[in-house]
Amino acid sequence: MTSTLPVSPLTDALTLHRRVLRLMGNRFEISVVTANDGAWAEARIDAAVAEISRVERLLTTFDEASETNRINARAGIGPVPVSPEVYALVERSLRLSALTQGAFDITYGGIDKRLWNFDKQLTALPDPQTARQLVRLINYRNVRLDPADSSVFLTETGMRIGFGGIGKGYAAERAKAIMQQQGVANGVVNAAGDLTAWGHQPNGQPWTIGIADPTPATSHTATQAFSHLCISNLAVATSGNYEKFVVIGGKRYAHTIDPRTGYPISGLKSVTILAPNAELADALATPVMVMGTRVGLHLINQLPHVGCVIVDEHDRLFTSKNMKLT
Amino acid sequence: MKKFTLTVALLLAGLVGRAQTQPAAETGYEARQLKIEEINFVSNYYHQEGNNSAVTGGIGTEKLTNYANSFDLVLSKIDRFNRVHTLSIDANIDYYTSASSDNIDPLTISSASKSDIHFYPSVTWRVADPRTRISRSLGYSYSREYDYQSHGFTAQVSKTSADNNREVSVRGSAFFDTWKAILPSELRPANYGSGAHNDRAGVDYKPRNSFNMALSLSQVVNKRLQLLVVLEPSLQQGLLSTPFHRVYFTDGSERIERLPGTRLKLPIGLRANYFYGDRVIIRSFYRFYVDDWGMQAHTANLEVPVKLTPFLSISPFYRFHTQTAVSFFRPYGGHDPNLLYHTSDYDIGNISTQFIGTGIRMAPPGGVLGIRAWNALELRYGHYTRSTGMVANSLTLLVKVK
Incomplete structure (x- = not known):
């Protein structure tokens, strides 16, 4: 019978404070590790929630007044000046589209959903012509950026942008940044599976x-x-x-x-x-x-x-x- | 009598092969080489300097060197009944030298045992069912030294309580060993080899089998105290004497050791671990032992590992053991030639021993001596004394390589 030294906690009395809530239509889980100061941790989580809510208001397509919907409303009509934050996000999105040969595309919002109603039982695929017709409005090259007035212009009528493929990650990154600025050395922001973690767990692992x-x-x-x-x-x-x-x-x-x-x-x-x-x-x-x-x-x-x-x-x-x- | 042992154990992790099959589905996208500016665009996600506002992602300004260049993925398999299967493979190699086994044959200067490589691989397959909290395992091990080889089979079933604080386990194991019956040089029959590398002709091989049971109950009493009670009956059969042990009788004659062909042992152990804060653990252990050869023994052990820093710990230990002799034991020249069994082996004689020492373990985050693959280094020193006057010092170096 031999005994070995187990891996045991290295730090003193660190605890995990966690809050689960619905933001951006998804389940968010925000975790903060602190040395037994629950009130401090809760205040840091409040700051993260406020930041995610701010990003949500900027990007949502459920609110006609959001910057995203103001861009979409003038598709085929004219450019829309937006905040530097949204402008930068659109710019990065377009570069990611080029990087992925268009497999990532924020103009995905223009898809005609009538055919692909996945909630109903599908039995056959459409012919290629019909399918292509449905995605004709998806093309990141038809997004014009003008740095002079920080405006975004969707050149085709009916085009729509959406940040479904990048917004959760952006929000998680923002929430992490806010908490790090406020001194959270160890934590996790989990945006429905898109998560970012920094530091370590309460047990030092x-x-x-x-x-x-x-x-x-x-x-x-x-x-x-x-x-x-x-x-x-x-x-x-x-x-x-x-x-x-x-x-x-x-x-x-x-x-x-x-x-x-x-x-x-x-x-x-x-x-x-x-x-x-x-x-x-x-x-x-x-x-x-x-x-x-x-x-x-x-x-x-x-x-x-x-x-x-x-x-x-x-x-x-x-x-x-x-x-x-x- | 002095003895000095150096043991080096190398733990090799089992390797899992990487899936190398050709991916099937093709898409309309092409594998193209990225331009430098595209790669830089991605790198810019991690650099946030000055007014470079390409990313407003905040202050995540860890230096690039802090980011992993590779990621470790640990595989386990969950079957359709939701059970976790893990397979572990270990290969251990010991290199040791020993002084006493060189004296079997005083006429040869170097005998087979002077230094040995000890190789013992093992395979364990474990299935854990989280629903019933029962885990089962099967293991096979092989061990070979210059004078014996061993095949071991182990089966274990354990069940954990719903709150995870109690575990009951039953383990059965069987070891099938073969010993080379090396005889003292003056007691070898004609044409009986010494057992050394080029002198094995006529040497006898004898079986020695062991069947062990272990019934254990472990209980987490509270956050700090853990208890374990274990009952380990075992039966040995076969050649239980060591044929190169000499025995001297009251009439002045000399023979090889002779002992019964079976031995039934019953140890009962109690272990208590106390966690004093995060840095100190008090490990204590007591065992009572009785067997059908007439031996009774008591063993007590105390070890107190102390974590000095997250990467450095020391573990001083002390062990005391006392036992009564088996009924066939007599010292040198004290045996009655009319009795059937006889031994002068002080391992089963009336002795008490003390073992005191300390271990020191280093596991720096960047690897030992800056070598990343070298996870940990442990050095153990022990000073051993026996009531018969034997003193031994041991130094063990344990190297963990990832």
Whole structure:
């Protein structure tokens, strides 16, 4: 009988303060590690919530007065001056579109949803012509930016932009920044799976996450983690929902539509992106899903400090070159 | 008599292969080389200097060197019944030298045992079901030294209470060993080799099997105190004597050691761990032992690991052991030639021992001596005394490589 020294907490009396609430139409979870000062932690979380709410008001498409909707309302009519913050976000989005050959595109909001109503039972795919017609308004090249008056102009009538593919990551990054400014050394902002973590857990260990098991949940089991990653000082975003898909002609299609073809994408179950920045991780997850394993990994492998884990429809695991399996 | 042992254990993590199958689905997108400015655009997400407002992402200004260049992914498999399967593979190699086993044959200057490499791989498959809180495991281990080899099989079932504070476990194990019966040189029959590398002709191989049970109950009493009670009955059969041990009788004759072919042992152990704050752990252990050869023993052990810094800890320890001799034991020249069994091995004689020492463990975050793969270094020194006058010092170096 031998005994070894276990890994035991290194820090004194750190506790985790966590708040779960609904923001931007999603479940947000904000966690702060402090040395037993609950009131201080709650005030820092309040500041984070206020910041996320501010970003939400800026970007939402549910409020006619939001900057996003003011841009959309004048599509095909004329440029709309916006705040430097929204202008910069649109500018970064367009550069991400170029980086991903249009697989990421904020003009995705212009899709005609009549055909792809995933809530109803789909039995057949549309013909390619019809499908392309539905996505004709999606083209990031038709967004004109004018730095002179910080304006955004959607050149085609009916075009719409939306920040669904980048907004949660941006909000998480903003919330983290506010809390770091206020002295939170260890915490996590989890925006419905798009999360950013810094510092360490109360027990001194790095933050870790599991990647969901791709096999469907059975009657008595929930979806579980099948692998683990250390994510301290990293952001993680996952695209792919194991429950949301349709099967047509024996092939499984996700609820994500390729903005180039108008077809829902097939082949991959999930894409997880790791990057030092939550906005970047969020914005890259869906395009890799759209581009497929080969092209997607080729892209990620060229990006500094960005990692990627892909699970395909046959439950095979693919990773970028910088992922070490242990 | 002095003895000095140096042990180096190398722990190798089991390796999992990377999926290398060709991805199937093709899309309308092409694998193209990115331009420098596109890569810089991504890098700009991490640099936030001066009035570079490309990213308003706040003050996340950790230097680029703080960002990981690679990420570690730990794999486990969950089956359709939601059970977690893990497979662990260990390969341990010890290198040791020993003085006493060189005296089996005083005529040879260097015998087989002078230095040995000890290789012992093991495989364990564990299935944990979170619903029933029962975990089962099966293991196989192999061990080989110059004079014996061993195949070990272990099966274990344990169940944890709903609050995770209590665990009951039953373990059964069987070890099938083969010993090389090396005889003292003057007692070897004709054509009986010494057992050394080029002198194995005629040497006998004898089986020694052990069947062990372990019933244990562990209980977390509170945040600081943990208790463990363990009952470990075991049965040994086969060659239980060591044939190169000499025995001297009252009539002046000399024979090899002879002991019964079975031995039933019953140890009962009690372990208590007390966590004093985050930095100090008091580990205590007491064991009572009785067997059917007439031995009774008491062992007490105390170890107090102290974490001096997050990366440096020391663990002083003290162990006291006392036992009565088996009924076949007599010292040198004290054996009655009319009795069937006889031994002069003080390991099963009337002795008490003390072992005192300390370990020091270093696990700096950047690796030992700045070598990232070298996780931890542990050095243990121990001073051992026996009531028979034997004194030993041991120094163990444990190196953990990731």
